[in-house]
Amino acid sequence: MSKLTGVSLSPNAPLDRRNTFRVSVRAAWLAEIRDATAIPEVLALTRVKNLPFMVLGEGSNVLFTRDFDGLMFAMTNRGIEILEDDGRSARVRAQAGEDWHGLVRWSLAQGLCGLENLSLIPGTVGAAPIQNIGAYGAELSETLETVEAYDREAGKFMRLNREQCGFSYRQSVFKQQPDRWIITAIESRLRRNAPLKLDYAGVREELAAMNVSAPTAKDVSKAVCRLRRRKLPDPAVIGNAGSFFKNPVVLSGQADELRAAHPDLPIFKAPDGKKLSAAWLIEQCGWKGFREGDAAVSDKHALVLVNHGRATGGQIWSLAQRIRDSVREKFGIRLEPEPRIL
Ligand SMILES: Cc1cc2nc3c(=O)[nH]c(=O)nc-3n(C[C@H](O)[C@H](O)[C@H](O)COP(=O)(O)OP(=O)(O)OC[C@H]3O[C@@H](n4cnc5c(N)ncnc54)[C@H](O)[C@@H]3O)c2cc1C
Incomplete structure (x- = not known):
C-alpha cells in the first residue's frame, strides 16, 4: 500500500x-x-x-x-544491544518492537540482573514505560535510564531521562498524555551482581519448592514465571488484559478505619499512603467467577476480567463498571481501571 x-x-x-x-x-x-x-x-x-x-x-x-x-x-522495530559495559553493570538499549519477556531472558543470558522480577509480563518493550510496569516487588523505573521517543507535539525525536518520565505506581508522563510520545527504544542500566528481591509474597516459598537455597537472578525469574503461570489466566487460552483495576492507594487513616471494619483486608505500604488489594475488595463483593454471556471475572483471580469467546469490549466494560460501583457502595473506595479503555 x-x-x-x-x-x-x-x-x-x-x-x-x-x-x-x-x-x-x-x-x-x-x-x-x-x-x-x-x-x-x-x-x-x-x-x-x-x-x-x-x-x-x-x-x-x-x-x-x-x-x-x-x-x-x-x-515493530527490533534489536537489543549493549551500549557500554564496565564489568559491573551494562547500559542496554532495546527497541520498542521487542517482546518484553524476550528482553528479560536476553538480559539474564548475558549475566545481567534487575529485570528478573518482571519476567513474563506480556507486551512490547515500547509499552513498558507507559504504566511503569511492575510485579513481584519491582518496577521498570528502578533500572530504566532513558526513553527514546518521537514527540508529536514538538515534532521531533527526544531522549527523556528517568526524572522526565515522571514514574510512579502504574503511572508516567506517557500515560498522562496518551499518544503524545511514540516510544521508539529504552535504555536500562543492568548490574551483574545486584541484590535479589525475594520479599514479595510467594517468591521465597516458590524458590524453596524448587529446592533452591542460594538463588540466582535466573532462579528468581523461573520462580516468578511459575507463580504467574499458576495464578493468572493465559491470554493465549482465554482473552484478558491481566489486572483490570489498579490497587487503590488511600490515606493511612482511611486504611485504618477499613481495617477496623474488615480485619482480613490486605494492606500494603505505599510511598503516599496505604495500598489496598483490589482483588480482595472485588472478591468480597461476590464477583470472583461471575459470568454473564462471554464476559466474566476469572475464577482464578478476582482482579482479572476475561472474554470466554465472543464478548464485545462494550460488554466487558459494562461488567467492569458494575464491579466498580459495587466496590464503591460497599467500601467507599473508587477503583480505577488499569488498561486503557478505547
Ligand atoms: C496476563 C497479563 C498479565 C499482566 N501482568 C502485568 C503485570 O504484572 N504488571 C504490569 O505492569 N502489567 C501487566 N499486564 C499489563 C501489560 O502486559 C503491560 O501494561 C504491558 O506493558 C502492555 O504492553 P503492550 O505492548 O501490550 O501495550 P498495549 O496494551 O498495546 O498498550 C498499552 C498502552 O501503551 C501505549 N503504547 C504501546 N506501545 C507504545 C509505544 N511504542 N509508544 C507510546 N505508547 C505506546 C498504548 O497506546 C496504550 O496506551 C498484564 C497483562 C496481561 C494480559
Whole structure:
C-alpha cells in the first residue's frame, strides 16, 4: 500500500489478533513501523495526518469498546544491544518492537540482573514505560535510564531521562498524555551482581519448592514465571488484559478505619499512603467467577476480567463498571481501571 521504506500501511485493519482480550474491532489505518526514522514521514501523509492517532503494542493493556476510526501505529522495530559495559553493570538499549519477556531472558543470558522480577509480563518493550510496569516487588523505573521517543507535539525525536518520565505506581508522563510520545527504544542500566528481591509474597516459598537455597537472578525469574503461570489466566487460552483495576492507594487513616471494619483486608505500604488489594475488595463483593454471556471475572483471580469467546469490549466494560460501583457502595473506595479503555 505504501512506498515508504520500513513501514507497512494498511486500511481497515482487523485487530482481533492484536489485543489480548480478543475483541473483534478494526482500525481505519494501521501503520507497522519497522524503522523508527520513518515516523515523521508517515505522520505527514495527507490521507492520515488529520485523523485521530494512537500507538498499539501487543494490546495486552487495552480494551477496545469500538472500532478505531483513525491512524494506529504498531512499532515493530527490533534489536537489543549493549551500549557500554564496565564489568559491573551494562547500559542496554532495546527497541520498542521487542517482546518484553524476550528482553528479560536476553538480559539474564548475558549475566545481567534487575529485570528478573518482571519476567513474563506480556507486551512490547515500547509499552513498558507507559504504566511503569511492575510485579513481584519491582518496577521498570528502578533500572530504566532513558526513553527514546518521537514527540508529536514538538515534532521531533527526544531522549527523556528517568526524572522526565515522571514514574510512579502504574503511572508516567506517557500515560498522562496518551499518544503524545511514540516510544521508539529504552535504555536500562543492568548490574551483574545486584541484590535479589525475594520479599514479595510467594517468591521465597516458590524458590524453596524448587529446592533452591542460594538463588540466582535466573532462579528468581523461573520462580516468578511459575507463580504467574499458576495464578493468572493465559491470554493465549482465554482473552484478558491481566489486572483490570489498579490497587487503590488511600490515606493511612482511611486504611485504618477499613481495617477496623474488615480485619482480613490486605494492606500494603505505599510511598503516599496505604495500598489496598483490589482483588480482595472485588472478591468480597461476590464477583470472583461471575459470568454473564462471554464476559466474566476469572475464577482464578478476582482482579482479572476475561472474554470466554465472543464478548464485545462494550460488554466487558459494562461488567467492569458494575464491579466498580459495587466496590464503591460497599467500601467507599473508587477503583480505577488499569488498561486503557478505547
Ligand atoms: C496476563 C497479563 C498479565 C499482566 N501482568 C502485568 C503485570 O504484572 N504488571 C504490569 O505492569 N502489567 C501487566 N499486564 C499489563 C501489560 O502486559 C503491560 O501494561 C504491558 O506493558 C502492555 O504492553 P503492550 O505492548 O501490550 O501495550 P498495549 O496494551 O498495546 O498498550 C498499552 C498502552 O501503551 C501505549 N503504547 C504501546 N506501545 C507504545 C509505544 N511504542 N509508544 C507510546 N505508547 C505506546 C498504548 O497506546 C496504550 O496506551 C498484564 C497483562 C496481561 C494480559
